[in-house]
Amino acid sequence: MTSLPRNVIRAVILMSDFLVLTLSLLLSLQLLPGMEVAGDNVTLLWLCGALMTGGLLLNVIFRLDRIKLVMLNSRDLMTIFRFSLGIALVLWAASVALGVPHSGAAVLTFGIFVFAGLVVSRAIAVSILSGLREHLHRRKSVAIFGAGAAGVQLASAMGQSPDRRVVAFFDDNPAMQGMDIGGIPVLPSGNLVQDVFRNAISEVMIALPDSARKRRDTIVDLCERVDIPVQILPSFIDMLVERGNARLRTVDPDEVLGRGKVDLDTPEMVKSYAGRVIMVTGAGGSIGSELCRQLLNCQPNKIVLFEQNEYNLYALDLELRSRALARDIEILPCLGTVTDAGRLRHVMRQHGVEIVLHAAAYKHVPLVENNEIEGTRNNVMGTKILADTAVQEGVERFILVSTDKAVRPSSVMGATKRISELIVQDIQSRAPRTKFSMVRFGNVLGSSGSVLPLFQAQIESGGPVTVTHPEMRRYFMTIAEASRLVLLAGAYAEGGDVFVLDMGKPQKIMDLARKLIQLSGRSVKDPLTGQGDIEIRIIGLRPGEKLYEELFVDLDDLRKTPHPKILRAEEHCLSQIEVAGLLREIQAAIEAANCDKLRGIVMGYAHRHDPTREVRTGAV
Structure with missing residues (x-):
């Protein structure tokens, strides 16, 4: 029903x-x-x-x-x-x-x-x-230990769970025992084990404050001794982790940007997506999921979530559905891969897709470096198939999410993203009805695989924090900035454009590591005296990494946009014949599973028509 x-x-x-x-x-x-x-x-x-x-x-x-x-x-x-x-x-x-x-x-x-x-x-x-x-779902019966505010909130949230239902509270407070909270009885904790088995409870969830850690540990030991599954509700400990007398604070990405946040909320962005049907590929990823969240504020008619990872798609659909329902926006989760033309055509035609935001890609440099065939198949051929299908189905706008690693790439991942840009620019020359544009990011703080969650995990475990090279520099932006930049690119697109956010000067990764340690309430360990909390260790460059990243092939190609912090690049393109030949060579190497040949093809073509191979490190 x-x-x-x-x-x-x-x-x-x-x-x-x-x-x-x-x-x-x-x-x-x-x-x-x-x-x-x-x-x-x-x-x-x-x-x-x-x-x-x-x-x-x-x-x-x-x-x-x-x-x-x-x-x-x-x-x-x-x-x-x-x-x-x-x-x-x-x-x-x-x-x-x-x-x-x-x-x-x-x-x-x-x-x-x-x-x-x-x-x-x-x-x-x-x-x-x-x-x-x-009757239909046969939900598992669970109990909550702790009938305070946290326990009541947990019970309320679990009331919407399709697989669990709360049947009892347990609490040490005699004043609470015997009461009903939302129709759920509060039982005394002295008979915990007997009541759990008597009521066929499958799991106990503990919702006690951090100050009751000793009591919480006692309950956990008791449940484990009698083989009762037990879980602890995350609370303030997720933000402040006790370690001796010091506290570890979770750092917000905005704190380590080294510059002010860029205001990218403009009327053009909302107007461009209001009432439209938008398809986001790679919707379950860091950028894709944030794009979907930002799109809710633009009041589109439908958002098609296209994702090949089933769990990520399920989690995002679950997160967005209630918010979308309140705004009368339809959310359509669709499983599939961008390399499947038939599936793409069916989804676009069935839902009448008008705008495509292409965020689906393999982006982790070392992984793609060691998996050239799958990286190229997904990043290059997937983009080609998706863009061709978008043209065939009359899509109005197509925005490719690219990376600064596509400029004079030193890795297979960067090369595949550069070739994806060249493919999109080539298709634009023959598809005037569809406006194609590309967006290049620096490193996105807080995204999966970025240094921020890696460094924070290393700091939480007591170190060391690993840096590949003391002189490595990167441009940084937040997930929110990256997502809004994609949406604005769609609003400003004229056809074949490359958009980049002015992110100031690139930061040293070493300086970022020091700042994170200090913001987390710790000190950097001195290698000479040994004083301090967290060591910073140099581990050497990984395959495909370079010291400096760039945002443009040629600074002379830059043009202004209506937004002072967003720049447009008019870059050189490959001819239609060159792109067709490139794709034939890539397809042949993939079918032959020839990794060395494929690497030579993508790295060679990625650098073609670059006016200079010189590495630039200045600000945009």
Whole structure:
């Protein structure tokens, strides 16, 4: 029932509310006949018509049909109260307009009946749906140790879980024992083991504050001794981890940028995506998922989540669905790979995709360096297949997410991204109806594989923090900046453009490591005296890495955009014949599984038409 289309569910709720209005009117007239309409069916019909019209208008104003039944809260009850008050005023106004003698008591009684009817009807619906869910899903019974604020919040959140249900609280506080919290009993902790087995509880979840760590450890030991699965609710310990007398603080990516955040919220961005059908490839990745979150603020009609990793797709769909529902945006999770032309064509045609944001790629330099064939197949051939399909299906805009490693690349990953740019530019020359553009990022702080989570994990474990070279420098940006840059590129695209954010001067990775250690509340260990908390260790460059990254092939090609911090590059392209020959060679090497030949092809073509091989390290 809950998987029915939203419009059907809203229609059912609306019909139920209209039935409540009609019954409330009839009951109020029967109990308090202050309005003389008995026997006058015409007047009664006019009153009912006025109530239905007023109810429909008030429903649009108060969005009663959009209240999620299983999450009914005090704010929703206040909305229902306002609706009831409004519909009572509609009855009063209609009776005055029709010249019906009316009674204030009858109007008040009608409003009370409407409020009670709307609340009770929703409570009955929740009860029925909950019973059906229990019957269909056979959810696992769990108990929560700790009936405080954290435990209650956990129980509330798990009320929406498809595979678990909370059947009991356990608490040491005698004042709490014997109470019911949201229909869940609070049991004494002294009989924990017996009550767990008596109630067929499959798992115990501990929701105790950090100050009760000793008690928490005792409960964990008890459960483990009798083979009861136990989990600890993460809390403040996720942000502040005790280590002796020091505290380890999680560092926000904005703190290590070395520059101010760039404001990329512009009206053009929202306007370009409002009401459109947008497909995000690689939606489950760091950039792809943040793109989807940012798109919710642009009010598109649909967001198609295209991802080959099942769990990432499931997690993102679960995260976005409620927020999208509140904004009346349709979320469509689609499993698939960009190398499957048939699947891409089916998804684009079925959902009427208008804009493609292509974030699907293998991006980890050492991994792609040792897996040339799959890296090239996905990054190069996948981009070619996706772009061709977009043209065939009449997509209006196509934005490729690229990287600064594509400029004079020293790695297979960077070379494949450079070739992807060349392919997109070539297709643009023959597809005037589709606007193609590309966005180059520096290192995205906080994304999977970036130095920030790696360094933080190393600091948390006590070090050492590993840096490949003391002189290595990188441009950095946050995930939010990267995602907004992609969206703005779509708004500013003229065709074949390369967009880059002005990120100031590149930072030394060594300086970043020191800053992270200090911001985390630790000190850098001195290699001579041995004083300090965390050691920084130099481990040498990895395969495919270079000391400096660049953002443009040639600084002379830069052009301004409407945003002062976003630059456009007009770069040299390969000819159609060269691109076709390149793709034939790549396909032949992939089919022959010839890694050495493939590496030579992609590295050779990636550098073609570069005006200089000189490495630049200055600011944009």
